[in-house]
Amino acid sequence: MLKGKTALVTGSTSGIGLGIAKALAQQGANIVLNGFGDHTGPEAEIAALGAKVAYHGADMSKPVEIEAMVKFAQDTFGRVDILVNNAGIQHVARVENFPVERWDAVIAINLSSAFHASRAVLPAMQQANWGRIINVASVHGLVGSAEKSAYVAAKHGIVGLTKVTALENATTGVTCNAICPGWVLTPLVQKQVDAKAASLGLSNQKATELLLGEKEPSMQFTTPEELGELAVFFCSAAGNNIRGVAWNMDGGWTAQ
Ligand code: NAD
Secondary structure, three states: OOOOEEEEEEEOOOOOHHHHHHHHHHHHHEEEEEEOOOHHHHHHHHHOOOOOEEEEOOOOOHHHHHHHHHHHHHHHHHOOOOEEEEEOOOOEHHHHOOHHHHHHHHHHHHHHHHHHHHHHHHHHHHHOOEEEEEEEHHHHOOOOOEEEHHHHHHHHHHHHHHHHHHOOOOOOOEEEEEEEEEOOOHHHHHHHHHHHHHHHOOHHHHHHHHHHHHHOOOOOOHHHHHHHHHHHHHHHHHOOOOOOOOEOOOOHHHHH
């Protein structure tokens, strides 16, 4: 379905980003990976699916590096048809204790990076009259949780950015939508499970049950594969007129 298209997925060396990159690769898209840590393993996983793959190590807190990454993707594959703004970090602390440097980092990586990448890819998408921008927000783009001020502010912000980007391109073939996952068991969430286990003296399994039980009625994690399928749906012809939605996949979290 996506043969000949190119997808740039930020923060795709792990977790949800890698899951989405693999789902798009399975549909035949060329993939540009980004993120920290080992990238040769993820590159091999994408290549094994028969897709062309390249990697750029831009730090998503740095606008100049984001611009260089988009140029690299365009130079490598001709253009960027699909942008998945996914890179993200978490920091947990009450507002009065929140380190200023962590606030700035969360806002830069989880929110401003999506603005910088979107503004860089949009002109070519508009010229081609086809494009998909998929912003990985969170249920925290729709509701709050204590001790996550920067994350919740960034995710509400990205839902707003999604709506405006969708509206500005509403008469074109370029769509912009957000995905709002509940809990997904990735390194980002495993750290929160580990912190809960350590602070309450619980086993990993008990801490996991507690984490899910507090918020997610299904008592199940959403998987990167399921989120990948939702991204594929947004890229399909059925997604031509889906514009500016914040689509939760959250086991009932925000239905409560
Ligand atoms: P993860 O830690 O597994 O992956 C994060 C990715 O972002 C990694 O590839 C990492 O290298 C990259 N990254 C981090 N800082 C970066 C930077 N400065 N520059 C470039 N890349 C950087 O986390 P994940 O759970 O897969 O999270 C991915 C996205 O999904 C995030 O935006 C997160 O907020 C969102 N999300 C996660 C969950 C969850 O439960 N895991 C729920 C809702 C939303």
